[in-house]
Amino acid sequence: MSSMVKVNGLAHSFGREDVLKEIDLTVSRGEIFGLLGPSGAGKTTLVKMIVGILEPDEGGIFIGDEKVPSLDLMRSIGYMAQSDALYQELSAKENLDFLASIYGLNKQERKEAIHDVLQIVNLQDHKNKIVNQFSGGMKRRLSLAASLMHKPNLLILDEPTVGIDPVLRQSIWEELTKLKENGMTILVTTHVMDEAEKCDRLAMLRDGYVIACDTPEKLKENKQVESLEGAFLAYGGRNL
Amino acid sequence: MNTVAVMKRIIQQFLRDKRSIALLVIAPMLVLTLIWLVLDGDSYHPKIGVADIPEPIQQQLQKELEKDIVEITEGEAKEAFEDGELDAFITFQNLEPSILIEGSDHTANREVVKHVQAALQSVQGNSNKVEPNIEFYYGSENLNVFDQVGAVLIGFFVFFFVFIIGGISFLRERTQGTLEKLLSTPIKRWEIVTGYLLGFGLFTIIQALIIVSFAIYVLDIWMAGEFWQLLIVTFLLAITALTLATLLSAFANNEFQIMQFIPIVIIPQVFFSGIFNLETLAEWIQILSKFMPLTYGANAMQEIMIKGKGIGDVWLDLLVLFGFAVVFYILNIIALKKHRRL
Ligand SMILES: Nc1ncnc2c1ncn2[C@@H]1O[C@H](COP(=O)(O)OP(=O)(O)OP(=O)(O)O)[C@@H](O)[C@H]1O
Ligand SMILES: [Mg+2]
Numbered sequence: 332m333s334s335m336v337k338v339n340g341l342a343h344s345f346g347r348e349d350v351l352k353e354i355d356l357t358v359s360r361g362e363i364f365g366l367l368g369p370s371g372a373g374k375t376t377l378v379k380m381i382v383g384i385l386e387p388d389e390g391g392i393f394i395g396d397e398k399v400p401s402l403d404l405m406r407s408i409g410y411m412a413q414s415d416a417l418y419q420e421l422s423a424k425e426n427l428d429f430l431a432s433i434y435g436l437n438k439q440e441r442k443e444a445i446h447d448v449l450q451i452v453n454l455q456d457h458k459n460k461i462v463n464q465f466s467g468g469m470k471r472r473l474s475l476a477a478s479l480m481h482k483p484n485l486l487i488l489d490e491p492t493v494g495i496d497p498v499l500r501q502s503i504w505e506e507l508t509k510l511k512e513n514g515m516t517i518l519v520t521t522h523v524m525d526e527a528e529k530c531d532r533l534a535m536l537r538d539g540y541v542i543a544c545d546t547p548e549k550l551k552e553n554k555q556v557e558s559l560e561g562a563f564l565a566y567g568g569r570n571l
Numbered sequence: 572m573n574t575v576a577v578m579k580r581i582i583q584q585f586l587r588d589k590r591s592i593a594l595l596v597i598a599p600m601l602v603l604t605l606i607w608l609v610l611d612g613d614s615y616h617p618k619i620g621v622a623d624i625p626e627p628i629q630q631q632l633q634k635e636l637e638k639d640i641v642e643i644t645e646g647e648a649k650e651a652f653e654d655g656e657l658d659a660f661i662t663f664q665n666l667e668p669s670i671l672i673e674g675s676d677h678t679a680n681r682e683v684v685k686h687v688q689a690a691l692q693s694v695q696g697n698s699n700k701v702e703p704n705i706e707f708y709y710g711s712e713n714l715n716v717f718d719q720v721g722a723v724l725i726g727f728f729v730f731f732f733v734f735i736i737g738g739i740s741f742l743r744e745r746t747q748g749t750l751e752k753l754l755s756t757p758i759k760r761w762e763i764v765t766g767y768l769l770g771f772g773l774f775t776i777i778q779a780l781i782i783v784s785f786a787i788y789v790l791d792i793w794m795a796g797e798f799w800q801l802l803i804v805t806f807l808l809a810i811t812a813l814t815l816a817t818l819l820s821a822f823a824n825n826e827f828q829i830m831q832f833i834p835i836v837i838i839p840q841v842f843f844s845g846i847f848n849l850e851t852l853a854e855w856i857q858i859l860s861k862f863m864p865l866t867y868g869a870n871a872m873q874e875i876m877i878k879g880k881g882i883g884d885v886w887l888d889l890l891v892l893f894g895f896a897v898v899f900y901i902l903n904i905i906a907l908k909k910h911r912r913l
Binding site (some may be wrong): 382383384386400401402403405406408410412414415416417418419420421425429430432433434435461477 | 588755
């Protein structure tokens, strides 16, 4: 499999705090790649850099053959931030319509895209509701829908299922698997172990270092533990 | 295309926020009305003392004022001034009327001059006009202060409310994460700034139209120039306020910090833009006022409203104002680099 994202020697600090140190990662085309790490490990910082909205102090990132940041790349990346970025005064449909037009979809395409993504996150019935009347989980789902609208090649999700109930979480993961089977590459951050299990490959991040990177099965096997939690501790991560 | 999308979204959002629209349009009208009520109470009848003035003029004056006139000496008049019991003292010297005005209250000053001139005119007719010789007991106050203030105030309130609303809505774009989300799309930085400018620009045009009409037709502020020309100045001032607000909001982390810009950026502009006479102030303040957009906006508005001048006469002010807006606009685009280099 060819590589989709290549992160080389990435380092970054906020003021005196070194948040990322020598990160090297490769995400292959068409896989679901998980970024697992405790709060403050630097997951959000890393994915923002991959998206191109934060510039690293050192190192570089390539997506395909192109160097980040690039407006061209942004056209084919879908990004869902950790906190919902929605226009509170607008309805779900208006939010999506706005983003879709920024991605250059025409009127017909926008209509279809809005229908499709609302279906995925199961929000069809709330299409015309104003966002500030949404529950937390509904906002989360709408944010996810917003990142899917332009059918990106690379989908980057920062803790997408926080605040979403187990049933819906299950169905969202089924959708993500479907998207993957249609050729999308997905990069997802999480603290949740059962979600991490569902990733094809996993990087464990702690204190700005990648302490391990492999398939969930291999990670467990290497340390001869039953659970990913055990593997994380064995690789030198303290409690999640 | 992206610019249009941003503009459309701003308009949609703003239309849902009725209170902010009210703040933009109704608040300035309300405050102007309050100031008008305080400064322009036209029912004020000045108390006037006279000595040795021709009988017909005295009678006419009495009719004008609907009030008795007291005959006193100059010495008594000055005593009455000290006690604040008299507004003006009129005598005739060499057949020329001479008015001594108490001078501490603009409304009274204006009323005195208005009534005396009306009385003189109705007695003398238009043929041989004798201009009264006016002196002030307290200082030499500029009689036009009220009308001057009116022009500056319209400019100020437009500036103020556009600044607040523009600044806070752009700030919210950052704090609620939508700016970051937008920057993760292929939109260009200038498209975001331009979209904002156009979306809000539409509301500032409406705002300028309503406030200027209100001041002129309802409050009856002195207006010698052309309506549409005043509108252009007001709009230009609003756009300058908007671009400045979005720029400064990049340096604020919350709504409260936007408010902190008011005493630093807004209030000094009021003081140094023409409400008070700048020529008497220290040189450094005069230089400082040259860096304030409101100085040029207020000056242009005064010229148009009070002196009846046109765009052709105030083009330099407008050019400077436009220059401010362009510079702020470009700085806005550069400030977004903080979030994304491209
Ligand atoms: N803008 C910023 N300024 C200063 N420090 C920051 C900034 N953003 C993040 N940090 C710091 O960088 C470190 C990593 O933050 P990051 O948001 O990447 O963590 P995370 O792994 O996403 O955590 P969580 O799971 O809680 O979201 C934290 O210690 C945080 O305090
Ligand atoms: Mg995070």
